[in-house]
Amino acid sequence: MIWNDDFETLPREAIEALQLKRLQQTVARVQATVPFYREHFARAGVSADQIGSLQDLRRLPFTLKQDLRDNYPYGLFAVPLEQIVRIHASSGTTGKPTVVGYTRRDIETWSELMARSFAAAGADKGDVIHNAYGYGLFTGGLGAHYGAERIGASVIPMSGGNTKKQIMIMQDFGSTVLTCTPSYCLFLAEAAAEEGLDIRNFKLRVGIHGAEPWSEKMREEIEQKLGIKAIDIYGLSEILGPGVGIECIEAQNGLHIWEDHFIPEIINPESGEVLPHGEHGELVITTITKEGIPLIRYRTRDITRLLPEPCICGRTHMRLKRMSGRSDDMLIIRGVNVFPSQIESVLFNIEGIDPHYQLVVDREGNLDTLEVQVEVNEKTFSDEVKEMQNLSRRIRKDIKDLLGVTCSVRLVEPKTLARSEGKAVRVIDKRKSLDS
Amino acid sequence: MKVQQISVFIENKTGRLAEVTRVLGGADISIRALSLADTSDFGILRLIVDQTDKAQAILRQDGFTVSKTEVVAIEVPDRPKGLNEILEILEQAGINVEYMYAFVDRRGGRAIIIFRFEDIEKALATLPKSGVQLIKSEIFQTP
Numbered sequence A: 001m002i003w004n005d006d007f008e009t010l011p012r013e014a015i016e017a018l019q020l021k022r023l024q025q026t027v028a029r030v031q032a033t034v035p036f037y038r039e040h041f042a043r044a045g046v047s048a049d050q051i052g053s054l055q056d057l058r059r060l061p062f063t064l065k066q067d068l069r070d071n072y073p074y075g076l077f078a079v080p081l082e083q084i085v086r087i088h089a090s091s092g093t094t095g096k097p098t099v100v101g102y103t104r105r106d107i108e109t110w111s112e113l114m115a116r117s118f119a120a121a122g123a124d125k126g127d128v129i130h131n132a133y134g135y136g137l138f139t140g141g142l143g144a145h146y147g148a149e150r151i152g153a154s155v156i157p158m159s160g161g162n163t164k165k166q167i168m169i170m171q172d173f174g175s176t177v178l179t180c181t182p183s184y185c186l187f188l189a190e191a192a193a194e195e196g197l198d199i200r201n202f203k204l205r206v207g208i209h210g211a212e213p214w215s216e217k218m219r220e221e222i223e224q225k226l227g228i229k230a231i232d233i234y235g236l237s238e239i240l241g242p243g244v245g246i247e248c249i250e251a252q253n254g255l256h257i258w259e260d261h262f263i264p265e266i267i268n269p270e271s272g273e274v275l276p277h278g279e280h281g282e283l284v285i286t287t288i289t290k291e292g293i294p295l296i297r298y299r300t301r302d303i304t305r306l307l308p309e310p311c312i313c314g315r316t317h318m319r320l321k322r323m324s325g326r327s328d329d330m331l332i333i334r335g336v337n338v339f340p341s342q343i344e345s346v347l348f349n350i351e352g353i354d355p356h357y358q359l360v361v362d363r364e365g366n367l368d369t370l371e372v373q374v375e376v377n378e379k380t381f382s383d384e385v386k387e388m389q390n391l392s393r394r395i396r397k398d399i400k401d402l403l404g405v406t407c408s409v410r411l412v413e414p415k416t417l418a419r420s421e422g423k424a425v426r427v428i429d430k431r432k433s434l435d436s
Numbered sequence B: 001m002k003v004q005q006i007s008v009f010i011e012n013k014t015g016r017l018a019e020v021t022r023v024l025g026g027a028d029i030s031i032r033a034l035s036l037a038d039t040s041d042f043g044i045l046r047l048i049v050d051q052t053d054k055a056q057a058i059l060r061q062d063g064f065t066v067s068k069t070e071v072v073a074i075e076v077p078d079r080p081k082g083l084n085e086i087l088e089i090l091e092q093a094g095i096n097v098e099y100m101y102a103f104v105d106r107r108g109g110r111a112i113i114i115f116r117f118e119d120i121e122k123a124l125a126t127l128p129k130s131g132v133q134l135i136k137s138e139i140f141q142t143p
Helices: A012-033 A037-043 A054-059 A064-072 A104-120 A141-152 A163-172 A182-194 A216-226 A340-348 A385-403 A430-435 B016-026 B053-062 B082-093 B119-132
Strands: A082-088 A098-104 A128-131 A155-158 A175-182 A206-209 A229-236 A242-248 A255-257 A262-267 A283-289 A298-304 A331-333 A334-338 A357-364 A367-375 A409-410 A426-431 B002-011 B031-038 B042-049 B066-077 B097-105 B112-118
Touching: A012 A037, A012 A283, A037 A430, A054 A182, A064 A242, A082 A104, A082 A340, A098 A104, A104 A141, A128 A141, A128 A163, A128 A334, A141 A155, A141 A242, A141 B002, A155 A242, A155 A357, A155 A426, A175 A182, A182 A206, A182 A331, A206 A216, A216 A229, A216 A340, A229 A255, A229 A298, A255 A385, A283 A340, A298 A340, A331 A357, A331 A367, A334 B082, A340 A367, A340 A385, A340 A409, A357 A430, A367 A430, A385 A409, A385 B042, A426 A430, B002 B016, B002 B053, B002 B112, B016 B042, B016 B053, B031 B112, B042 B053, B042 B066, B066 B082, B066 B119, B082 B112
Parallel strands: A128 A155, A128 A175, A175 A206, A206 A229, A357 A426, A367 A409
Antiparallel strands: A082 A098, A229 A242, A242 A255, A262 A283, A283 A298, A331 A334, A357 A367, B002 B042, B002 B066, B031 B042, B066 B112, B097 B112
């Protein structure tokens, strides 16, 4: 179902005309109200009146996460605090959190875009939406909540954690739509099975999963283990929160980015050069309707590509290919770029392997080492040592074949790798502690 | 004449083996024979116990990965050449052994060898014809 026909199916020329008008307004506004942008543009030798076409966007300098940190907490806000009705922040695990503020209209926009997203995922007002994204400073919980209310569904504000209760409520309340991270989704299925419940018999129909990169194989796993359609959603607090883009249930191939509110670009993460549609690179987003904290050419660090081709669902907004990783999550192991999601897809291709794995990167002498820890389960366990060694060898070989990286494989006991209720921690990079 | 064996995946970490025996002990399960195959990262503990199903269930409950395998228990005369005679029969019949472990049954004055064959049906069809004494699984149960 299409939530907002007027905007979601706008012809390309109309989208672009709207984008240009809104871009010009946004650039002029931040130049006038945010000292950071005034100086930032001046240093780049560009000003708002030079934006005559969408092509001129690339004359503007990038905004980085570091810029938000440097202007902590409110320095990038474009309106006085009395117009801000909500404040969210990133987790801040790597330093000060990045703080974002929403005006009343921003909250409206966000709810609208989340409503579009729910509708694209096939959710409707008759649904019982079980929202297991964390509520709080993290944008996931409240973002999904407001969108779910907007479409008129019955929302269960579960937040994260308390897994046993999640399962009980899901079963007793007849939840039909589940919103949570993809790794938590599988954790829920596992936890239900431990209680002797088959989550496939619940009323769940659709899962809307995001907040961490995941693979196509993981989607298959989720769809099979939960008996649902699993939909990929994209968002980041700096830009809005969840609902920046979402897959439609019709195609399940690429995430429509709401182009009447955001302008996406793909750049080469090293050179900053804008790449043509279809090429892989870092996603850069310019917000063109946000009031609280508009961002110009924000480097998301997410690696993807743009699919401009029309979609079977009828929406005209371009799609982003499933995120293959983050440029800052990318591991460089002995000079080779490795994304955790690539290793995940190798593991999923091996019959019987569980999705629980962890990568431990370390350095011995001057050489990087990669250890892939994989949990053994009853499907992969054999009483013969040689079979188990074959399994390790197979994993090692497949990773080497696909990524060109030699790793060691450590088979570990089930349920020994940390389960996450939010974003999964897949990588332990011990080299980082060596550097500091 | 098959005997049920359970195998448990154990990481090479202090205390894991003790955890298995603690769980079994706590459920009043007796271990009749065991062998531990170890590699640098993990071990595979193979056990013949008096209550196979119960042992499997409680170990699983405790979070272990457990599998059940059918093995054959063979009686070997407790004297020089006893084992060699059996192995020669196997060799001549072309029966491949995946692994084996032995223990001495003092009361019976005999050795018992647990064999995991690549092809258990073939082994069961061949061995009795050559006069090899197979042990019934009942002897592992607590009377």
